Amino acid sequence: MAKRVIKKRESQPVRQVQDGPFTLTVEVLRDRRLTKSVRWTVSQHTIQVRAPERLPAAELDRMVEDIIARVLKSRASARRRNDDDLEARARRINRECFNGELKWHTIRWVDNMQRRLGSCTSGGATDGDIRISDRIKSWPDYVVDYIVAHELAHRKHPNHSPAFWEYLDRYPYTERARGFIDGVSFAQGDDPDDLL
Numbered sequence: 001m002a003k004r005v006i007k008k009r010e011s012q013p014v015r016q017v018q019d020g021p022f023t024l025t026v027e028v029l030r031d032r033r034l035t036k037s038v039r040w041t042v043s044q045h046t047i048q049v050r051a052p053e054r055l056p057a058a059e060l061d062r063m064v065e066d067i068i069a070r071v072l073k074s075r076a077s078a079r080r081r082n083d084d085d086l087e088a089r090a091r092r093i094n095r096e097c098f099n100g101e102l103k104w105h106t107i108r109w110v111d112n113m114q115r116r117l118g119s120c121t122s123g124g125a126t127d128g129d130i131r132i133s134d135r136i137k138s139w140p141d142y143v144v145d146y147i148v149a150h151e152l153a154h155r156k157h158p159n160h161s162p163a164f165w166e167y168l169d170r171y172p173y174t175e176r177a178r179g180f181i182d183g184v185s186f187a188q189g190d191d192p193d194d195l196l
């Protein structure tokens with residue numbers, strides 16, 4: 001007779017957690033192949049947790065709670081930082097720093113920027129398309145805001161002229177954010193002014 005390698009934990013029914021508009025199913029399985037560590041995966045709307053047979057139930061429950069909290073947190077932060085969020089950020093920064101005087105066509109996250117953090121086209125068919133590298137999605141808010149402010153400011157001053165920097169100084173955390181980006185560019189051997 002074939003040995004069952006994975007069995008559902010009878011004591012704990014499949015559970016569901018609410019994540020905004022989504023319902024996530026949490027499956028907890030005992031897996032005889034695991035000796036010490038708990039493994040988990042998220043696919044679509046299911047969090048599957050696999051645990052060693054001998055892990056005490058109370059400990060497993062604690063770990064499952066932990067895993068659910070981590071999944072919900074990372075899903076929430078990824079959701080916040082989507083293209084709609086970027087557009088809303090751009091509008092807020094335009095209003096708060098630039099008297100709402102800047103106009104752009106689109107602003108969106110892209111996954112194909114290797115070195116650059118952001119770009120803004122001026123003129124031509126793609127005039128006013130702002131692209132932000134999704135590498136910065138996990139960076140602090142004041143840095144993300146700075147990068148958006150920087151690209152927005154290029155709508156008025158396309159180059160890094162003294163007038164551009166003076167204009168961008170209206171974003172209050174410019175110095176601090178430039179310090180952060182200096183560190184990143186130093187680490188990758190780039191000139192910070194070439195990155196955005």
Ligand SMILES: [Zn+2]
Pocket residue numbers: 150154160196
């Ligand atoms: Zn620039």
